[in-house]
Amino acid sequence: MSMYQENAEVLEHEAIQGGYNLLIMRSPNIAPAVKPGQFVHVLVPHLGESILRRPFSVFRAEGDRLAILYKDVGRGTRTLTYLRHGETLSLVGPLGRGFPDPAPGLFPVLVAGGYGMAALHICAQRSPVKGVAFFGGRTAADILCVKEFEALGWTVIVTTEDGSLGHQGRVTDALDPWMAQGGAARKPELFVCGPSGLLKAVAARALEHRWRAWVSVDNNMGCGVGACLTCVLKVHDHEKGDWTWARACREGPVFAASDIVWEAVG
Amino acid sequence: MSAIPVTAVDLSVNVGGIALKNPVMVASGTFGYGPEYADLVDINRLGAIVVKGICLNPTKGNPTPRTAEVASGLLNAIGLPGPGVDGFVRTYMPFLRQYATPVIVNIWGKTIEEYAEVARRFDQVEGIAGLEVNVSCPNIKEGSALFGTDLDMFRRVVDAIRAATRLPMIPKLAPNVADITAFAKAAEASGANAISLINSFPGMAVDIKTRKPKLANITGGLTGPAIRPIAVRLVWQAAKAVSIPVIGMGGIGAVNDALEFFLVGARAVAVGTANFTNPAAAVTLVDDLRAYLAAQGMASLDGLVGTFAP
Numbered sequence: 001m002s003m004y005q006e007n008a009e010v011l012e013h014e015a016i017q018g019g020y021n022l023l024i025m026r027s028p029n030i031a032p033a034v035k036p037g038q039f040v041h042v043l044v045p046h047l048g049e050s051i052l053r054r055p056f057s058v059f060r061a062e063g064d065r066l067a068i069l070y071k072d073v074g075r076g077t078r079t080l081t082y083l084r085h086g087e088t089l090s091l092v093g094p095l096g097r098g099f100p101d102p103a104p105g106l107f108p109v110l111v112a113g114g115y116g117m118a119a120l121h122i123c124a125q126r127s128p129v130k131g132v133a134f135f136g137g138r139t140a141a142d143i144l145c146v147k148e149f150e151a152l153g154w155t156v157i158v159t160t161e162d163g164s165l166g167h168q169g170r171v172t173d174a175l176d177p178w179m180a181q182g183g184a185a186r187k188p189e190l191f192v193c194g195p196s197g198l199l200k201a202v203a204a205r206a207l208e209h210r211w212r213a214w215v216s217v218d219n220n221m222g223c224g225v226g227a228c229l230t231c232v233l234k235v236h237d238h239e240k241g242d243w244t245w246a247r248a249c250r251e252g253p254v255f256a257a258s259d260i261v262w263e264a265v266g
Numbered sequence: 267m268s269a270i271p272v273t274a275v276d277l278s279v280n281v282g283g284i285a286l287k288n289p290v291m292v293a294s295g296t297f298g299y300g301p302e303y304a305d306l307v308d309i310n311r312l313g314a315i316v317v318k319g320i321c322l323n324p325t326k327g328n329p330t331p332r333t334a335e336v337a338s339g340l341l342n343a344i345g346l347p348g349p350g351v352d353g354f355v356r357t358y359m360p361f362l363r364q365y366a367t368p369v370i371v372n373i374w375g376k377t378i379e380e381y382a383e384v385a386r387r388f389d390q391v392e393g394i395a396g397l398e399v400n401v402s403c404p405n406i407k408e409g410s411a412l413f414g415t416d417l418d419m420f421r422r423v424v425d426a427i428r429a430a431t432r433l434p435m436i437p438k439l440a441p442n443v444a445d446i447t448a449f450a451k452a453a454e455a456s457g458a459n460a461i462s463l464i465n466s467f468p469g470m471a472v473d474i475k476t477r478k479p480k481l482a483n484i485t486g487g488l489t490g491p492a493i494r495p496i497a498v499r500l501v502w503q504a505a506k507a508v509s510i511p512v513i514g515m516g517g518i519g520a521v522n523d524a525l526e527f528f529l530v531g532a533r534a535v536a537v538g539t540a541n542f543t544n545p546a547a548a549v550t551l552v553d554d555l556r557a558y559l560a561a562q563g564m565a566s567l568d569g570l571v572g573t574f575a576p
Contacts, residue, residue, distance in 0.1 A: 002305055003305045003306060004305075004306070005306050005544075005545050005546055043543065043544070049337045049338045050335060051335065051338060051339065051340065051490050051491065051539065051540075051542075051543050052335050052340065052542060052543065053542070053543065090544070092306065092545060220331065220333070222333050222340070222542050223296075223302075223541070223542040224542075225298075225302045225303060225306070225545070226298060226302040227296065227297055227298035227302040227303065227318075227541070227542070228295075228296070228333065228342075228344070228542055229327065229332065229344050229347060230330075230331075230332050230333040230342075230344075232327075232330060232332070233330070244326075245326060245327070245347065250302075
């Protein structure tokens with residue numbers, strides 16, 4: 001695993017919908033090294049008294065181009081929206097252990113809540129088998145890139161809590177019947193990214209039915225490289241029958257659902 | 267003075283018997299044990315690497331949340347998780363011995379006996395240049411903070427370590443004391459080879475929506491640029507009080523920050539929280555310090571250290 005610190009040039013930066021933004025940068029060292037599910041640690045320029053970098057899943061990495069897709073949710077992401085074409089920003093990456101290659105013989109199922117979809121896009125691109133992708137959100141504006149995933153060959157099933165797009169309900173309200181109506185029989189392997197409630201709900205099903213499942217956690221981070229021990233979460237030490245800390249930035253952000261101590265996840 | 271070539275600048279410095287190729291270290295707790303940053307930072311270019319605090323046995327540290335970003339700083343209560351002496355030596359020393367950079371191990375204990383035992387164990391380990399004594403972690407409930415703020419306790423722990431090791435000993439002083447010079451002098455009298463300061467400053471932050479503390483430990487230690495003026499003041503006072511070398515730290519991220527510390531008497535400096543922001547901070551500081559001295563026509567740090575002119 002190689003990581004780099006480099007100044008990336010902004011090539012394109014646009015608001016997509018509902019507070020979501022797409023930032024495309026030229027990042028010749030990091031972009032070619034990115035694996036599905038990895039992240040970059042971004043030093044948001046002009047953030048004044050804030051001193052830490054902010055982690056973002058890599059949405060796309062092609063050639064020397066690297067894209068992140070983010071939602072304006074706080075001071076850091078708000079400040080990021082002001083970044084213009086031609087400006088540079090410092091990146092450290094690619095960081096973390098991402099999604100493994102889909103296992104041969106299993107049927108890949110992507111499950112995303114909101115912009116969790118961003119962490120799954122490279123996975124969807126590079127997976128030799130195209131399966132089903134479940135996208136959930138509060139409202140239609142939270143459902144992104146359906147056409148892109150469909151163009152890659154995935155069947156996309158959408159849920160929104162307010163029913164403004166796709167099925168009304170949570171992502172599990174669509175996942176459960178799909179599994180019951182033949183999905184489970186296809187030996188699913190789940191790749192999951194979204195809020196912790198979604199991770200927890202999907203992981204509970206995976207553990208109950210013994211589906212292989214990988215979840216990408218979104219913990220607060222400090223250094224992003226494993227030194228500060230801010231982003232730790234409890235994982236099972238199966239050998240000792242105890243728990244131990246794992247760093248979301250280093251051993252994660254992707255974990256096997258069976259490794260996480262879910263009772264400790266808020 | 268007229269400028270000299272950068273190649274004519276000798277940054278080497280001796281700190282308490284530890285020969286450093288340059289005076290820029292990375293501070294304990296901000297650089298892991300080395301491998302975490304090895305892809306991003308040429309460890310051979312650092313003056314020294316000070317590893318995260320080690321006590322006798324493996325420890326898990328505090329619950330989460332462990333850090334909170336605050337204005338120009340970072341509040342932390344990590345709680346010193348670590349692999350213990352044996353785990354550290356087995357897992358990390360083979361890696362660290364590859365580099366031509368002195369390894370300073372930050373040590374701590376829950377009791378005076380444990381401090382001494384940890385020091386004794388490291389005395390036998392090849393490749394360790396010195397011990398920094400963490401008497402002032404504010405996040406350990408079992409007495410550790412008192413070692414840094416109670417002068418009698420401080421003397422006892424430093425004396426015990428001195429009796430247990432021949433390695434250079436560097437007590438790391440707590441900033442939240444009424445008179446830093448008393449601690450600096452006590453360290454010197456107990457045979458410390460150098461002192462380092464400052465450790466993080468105790469603080470806390472409250473989430474006004476949930477009415478809960480932002481740290482699971484409630485209180486934590488403040489680091490980063492926010493504490494730099496506090497650190498400069500304390501380094502100045504301590505450096506005046508003792509003749510052993512002073513290693514200055516607290517919010518140093520760039521050469522101008524470091525220059526303040528050198529001017530008030532620090533013989534070396536450490537980059538801490540800035541490593542998180544900019545992994546290249548320490549090596550950039552080395553280059554910029556060399557360039558600064560060259561531009562000033564200074565061939566070494568001698569013309570700089572302690573030349574503060576109030």
